[in-house]
Amino acid sequence: MNYIVFDLEWNQPEGLDSKSRPLPFEIIEIGAVRLNENFELVSKFSRVIKPQVYNRLNRHIVKMLSLKPGELEKGGSFENVAGKFLEWCGEDCIFCTWGNQDLTELQRNMNYYSMPPLSDGPFRYIDVQKLYSIMIDDMQQYSLETAVDRMKIVKDVQFHRAFSDAYYTSKILKLIPADIIEHNPAYDVYHLPAxxxxxxxxxxxxxxxxxxxxxxxxxxxxxxxxxxxxxxxxxxxxxxxxxxxxxxxxxxxxxxxxxxxxxxxxxxxxxxxxxxxxxxxxxxxxxxxxxxxxxxxxxxxxxxxxx
Ligand SMILES: [Zn+2]
Incomplete structure (x- = not known):
């Protein structure tokens, strides 16, 4: 089995409340690393997506992601990039993310484009943010960067891009004892039990x-x-x-x-x-x-x- 540690960057329109948006957050980048059963990095995925719903980029997001002008214009469509991503993930994998929001937004975007669902019911995944809190015995939610600093992980790539955040999340996952991972499964309930x-x-x-x-x-x-x-x-x-x-x-x-x-x-x-x-x-x-x-x-x- 493979561990797919992924992270998304998304855009949201300015001055439009979340209820009146057709899509709460439009995904503009998918980054991931695939780890084998020994948590060794075996493959990388990084693609930007050309926005199709909100063409104007939120200026805070442009700043945070340090996007180069025209960078997203070169991206593929969401269906294309997400399709490639899922193909790259392979059949036998478990998703790992920092917190629970990325899996929700991935599924919302897939649903918006009428792509086949990841699953028709709840499925198990690994919430690295939660496991980190359990490991340090402090149930506050820490940001990825704080966790990286506290674990003294070398910061060799820039934060707040999908690939780098997935990469750092995988570094933290690697430091979490196997029994903590095994005994604290998370469940995605985008599709509730029937x-x-x-x-x-x-x-x-x-x-x-x-x-x-x-x-x-x-x-x-x-x-x-x-x-x-x-x-x-x-x-x-x-x-x-x-x-x-x-x-x-x-x-x-x-x-x-x-x-x-x-x-x-x-x-x-x-x-x-x-x-x-x-x-x-x-x-x-x-x-x-x-x-x-x-x-x-x-x-x-x-x-x-x-x-
Ligand atoms: Zn009892």
Whole structure:
């Protein structure tokens, strides 16, 4: 199996809000490296794309990418470059990216041009940004450049071009211990699970996560008995009595907590997000919690106006 570490650069129009755009971000460059099972670099990919949706380049993007005048004009069409890229990736590969946005934007652009989808359901990939946070035991999201500096990786190519960012991401991936990679898979849910049986359950080193199928509304999710059940992430089969029922004190995240007689406090976090093709889905994570974390949740729960 090959690891395809890729990065995209995209353009967005100035002064047009994201909802009124036909495409949120138009991809203008794809860069990637292919690594073998020993994480050795075996091939490179780097192509620019001639914009077809937003012809005027956002000046911040031109500056950040240090684009030469006329550089994109020489690029191929998105369908052509993306097609070549996927052909170069080969059949047996796993995508690796810094964060989760690149896979989404790649699929959105492919969908815009009616290209066949990467997959018709969720698929596993490697989120190097998340693995880096797990490795350094600090769940903040770090920029690629900060991570490169902290890992003392030699900066021999310029940042913020698709190829260089893919290259540096691959350098960081190489430094992440194999057991961290193996135990913390990420799932792309651009295409949500179609049925309850296809929902994704994944045990990671920090807890257990479920990616649900699409529901018509947020309210439907919050009434779904199976999703609301709090499981101990260690015993898995053990449903816990909720000592703190699901509540939300700010934003779209819901919290709950219980206690496993064997493993102690367990907290639940449910993020409800809009699905790409309508409806909503939940990403529910349960993890072991300290007494301090439990008390903090009780405190927040008490402050929530009458439910
Ligand atoms: Zn337990």
């Amino acid at each position: 049925t309850r049986d296809e929902e994704i359950h994944v045990s990671t080193s920090t807890g257990h996560t479920v990616y649900s199928r699409a529901f018509d509304s947020k309210e439907d999710i919050l009434q779904d008995k199976v999703l609301l059940t709090l499981w101990c992430p260690v015993c898995k089969g053990r449903a816990l009595k909720r000592r703190i029922n699901w509540f939300n004190h700010s934003g779209r995240n819901y919290h709950a907590a219980g206690k496993c007689i064997e493993h102690g406090y367990v907290s639940g976090l449910m993020r409800i997000r809009p699905g790409e093709f309508g409806g909503f889905y939940a990403e529910k994570t349960t993890s072991l919690a300290s007494e301090q974390e439990f008390l903090k949740l009780s405190e927040q729960y008490r402050k929530v106006p009458t439910k």
